[in-house]
Amino acid sequence: MKKQYLWFILIGLMLAGCELEQIPVSTTSKSAVFGSESGLKLYANSFYSILPQGNTRQDAMSDYLAVKTVPTFVQENAFAPTLSSGWAWGDLRNINYFIVNNTDPKVPESVRKNYMGIARFFRAYFYFNKVIRFGNVPWISKPLDVSDPKLYGGRDNRTVVMDSVLADINYACENISTTNDNTRSLVTKWVAYAFKSRMCLFEGTFRKYHTELGLTSSANTWLDEAAIAAKKVIDEGGYSLNTSGGLGKSYRQVFINPSPLGNEVLLASVMDLALNKLHDANWYWTSGTYGDKASFIRSFINTYLKLDGTPFTSTAGYETMTFMEEVKDRDLRLKQTIRLGDYKRISGGVEIPGPPVFSYTFTGYQPIKWALDDMYYDTRDLNINSIALFRYAEVLLNYAEAKAELGTLTDADWAATIGQLRARGGITNGLTTKPTDIDQYLQSVYFPDITDPVILEVRRERGIELCLEGFRFPDILRWKRGELMNMEWNGFYVPQLVTPLDLNEDGILDVAFYQGTKPSPAVSGVTYVDVSPTVGGKTNPMLLKNNTSGELTWMNNIKRKWEDKMYYYPIPQTDLITNPNLGQNPGW
């Protein structure tokens, strides 16, 4: 009898214990994340780490900045696959996992589509940067399994990848429902359209000018898409250029304001003092030791127009004009980009003169675009100004360039885009009709193959308006003007040695150049810069063009050499060894 009871009890327990599945209580489950809108929103927040955070130095490697050390990438024979980087795919997996799992019917379809749109925006952004850097890359649209053969596959051609990227961004443009976010820190529909105009312009011009790819026939389709996307933002976005600070201040205001100026900025990397989220712009741009000591070169500064709309380089004798003279009556954006004239800094609440300082600059054209005036921010990462990632000016420029390349830019288009940007720069002529004269300087120094004056002027405007915002190197790549990276790093004109110069004409002498022994007695307050041919037995990197006078030249002794292979970075050596099927970019 007892034995039978035992059997009953045993069987009963076994049946009751069948459900052995336990949900982990310390980690979240898929249904909690994908089954609610707040879960999707939280997940989507993780995508934003792909965007540049607190970075004002994205142009450190460009043709128009002279820096402390010549970047290894452009030094002759210095760069190699062992030094390459950027082959990181963790962000993509995060996005793909979301895309593949965002299928829970508990969330309404329109909400799911909105977040899917955001995810596909970021996938487009991710792949766009990979294509710029490496050219052909493998297209991966789902999180890979450990045994997936695609892990060891080869790379897909850029045509395949960019078509998929276009599909992604089109979906994002159509399905992201948010049209306005007051903090300017979330991706909205207009951000998606603005990004579409950026990437389509890149791809269209890249295919047009890189004829060796054999893709010129498809270039115009891309340029069309860029123009359409930009027009959507222009017509329906409700954005406008910032003019609230008045002439001479509104341009820079966009970059030094703590909160993003909502009329012009679509998306920004926003800082927050309370959360201790700050960046190092002042420290980077005003330090003698930290950062790259980056300054503009004269060849680029020469492209800033005079206030009457004529090229500065058309003035006779411009080559031997001193700094004090050449900065007068120029595009007002120049004084909002570099130190000149009556620029003042604030030290302990008191305004002090702010001429270029030769312990921070090699060329004399010291940038102030991102650096706040108050010297309090100079010592370490204390900057509170938000950094615009997408702004209306870029959309206007994308539109103008796409239409100019297509040959369909009208006078009205010109007035609405370049005209407005120049008006903010205080320029008085040439705002309403397209240019018809070719600026000889711009063409011969920068774009010898361009014969269309409209394209030349659009490129000039883009370089000036978007300087230091991270566009320059990709622009050089897509215009196929890599040779610009070999340009001499020249500074302002020095009429003679020893005599100190008063760079901002405030009566206080600022800098003097000498050779051999430092002049004695030294004038107090003057920075003395040695331009002797050799210093300590080695070639002096800081010299004057004609030895005792002429433009400053920096680092001519380190050879830079642009080769065609450099239009793409090489696949890093460790990654190539792990998967030889990736193949290497030609020439590396």
Added chain:
Amino acid sequence: MLSDRLNFVGDYYIRNTTDMFTIGLTLPAVFGATPPKGNYADLKTKGWEISISWRDKFNVASKPLNYDVRFTLADNKSTITRYNNPDKLLSDYYEGQVIGEIWGYTTEGFFIDQADVDSHAKQSPQMRASPTNLWFPGDIKLLDANKDGFVNIGTNRVSDPGDRKIIGNRSPRYTFGLNLGADWNNFFFSAFLMGVGKQQWYPSTESEIFWGQYNRPYNNIPVFHLGNMWTPENTDAYFPRTMSRAASNATTRELGVAQTKYLQNVAYIKLRNIQLGYNLPQQFASKIHASAMQVYVSGEDLWTYSPLYKIVGRGHIDVENTGPSDQMFTSSNAGDGYNYPMLKSVSFGLSVTF
């Protein structure tokens, strides 16, 4: 026959560790995450230990002098017998690897002049001596073992390590110990020596205590560097032409890459403990109602010898501080001279037994 004076104990063992939980196969970066872990690794260790001791006594001045000597010697070698690395990439463990092996280049010497640089196999782009990527007389010259005109890591596999081969092993081999003891006429003496018979160490890039300003230009400069750097007048020096950051990276700098010349022999013998004491006569002890009293002087870590000291000099790096220290809780490789220094100590003592 030997009347119990000689004692011998010997061991031989084979230990198989199976199914160790470790990372999965390193996947290409497009996977986008670290691979899941699993029971992927097996290890086999073979080793032996012997211990010989001799105990005897003889009379000195009609009092017995007891002495004993014990010598121990042990060795082991571990080999990986299973691991998730079918291509045998050297960036990970691989099947057949002896634990602790060091892959490196063979150093030929220094470049003598520009013609030497031009005619030698290209060491760029794999590595550089100076930031300009140019090589000058006085820089390190490595052997192009596979004669392909380049000095590099090949495809970083066991089958194609480029110009590298196994140049040493960082596991300690042939560890030994020697205990000596004696007592006579209430004096007692003991000494313990120990050491490692065979071990190599390649100073890692951040070992400031070895590389000095070859790692970072603002590091301290060790004394043994002075007068020991290549100059056109001093071409026979140990170190190459002075160049900061020459040892900053283990794959792309001329000194950071493991190579035969700078592979250090860190075998050593150390006098760990030596002690001399005296048992005080019974009448002293009984005065305080103790059963025994002893006074002694002992010294710890008083003397070390290692071939490493021929290079780095004495009193600078302790040979026991070259290997990693606390591996239990961190994977950091503290070692490389960064451990808390080994301290010599001499102590005097009084022992009272109640």
